[in-house]
Amino acid sequence: MTGALIGQETESGFVRGAAVGAISGAVFSMEVFESSLLLWQSDESGIGCLLYLIDVITSLLSGRLVRERIGPAMLSAVQSQMGAAEPATTFAEVHNIFDTGSAKGLARHLVEKIPKMIITNGNNVNASGEKVSCSVCLQDFQLGETVRNLPQCHHIFHQPCIDKWLLCHGSCPLCRRDM
Secondary structure (H helix, E strand, O other), X not given: OHHHHHHHXXXXXXXXXXXXXXXXXXXXXXXXXXXXXXXHHOOOOOHHHHHHHHHHHHHHHHXXXXXXXXXXXXXXXXXXXXXXXXXXXXXXXXXXXXXXXXXXXXXXXXXXXXXXXXXXXXXXXXXXXXXXXXXXXXXXXXXXXXEEEOOOOOOEEEHHHHXXXXXXXXXXXXXXXXX
């Protein structure tokens, strides 16, 4: 139950939230067990152990337990995973470490069929009047640049950015609609 509560509080996605929740629930259970054992074995009145137990519970509810104990453990686990990769491994090879292998990219000849357009004064701002940017590289479109306009969802991206993306993924990077 504790793990589920902590898991729902995270904003980084359901799976990661569930994992963090499960880990924090396990740490919480170990903390409570250790405190209970100390309280049971103590010759003193047990006030110190009881206060420690209350501190553990409040730190769990405030999120301090996750930040202090789980955060460094998660960082260490990620760093060890990254360290296990060969030094010659590129970011492009590592970024799909959790890939399920479900959707694959498009063939180059299909990517080439996606319509292109040139950025002009008429299409370089959105309805709010803000400059439109490529969601892959996060750079604003410049006048005269060639972009691709995805046919189903009408999202636009720099041609090199979306071409590289679609060769690997085969879906829109914004709405995930299959091409």
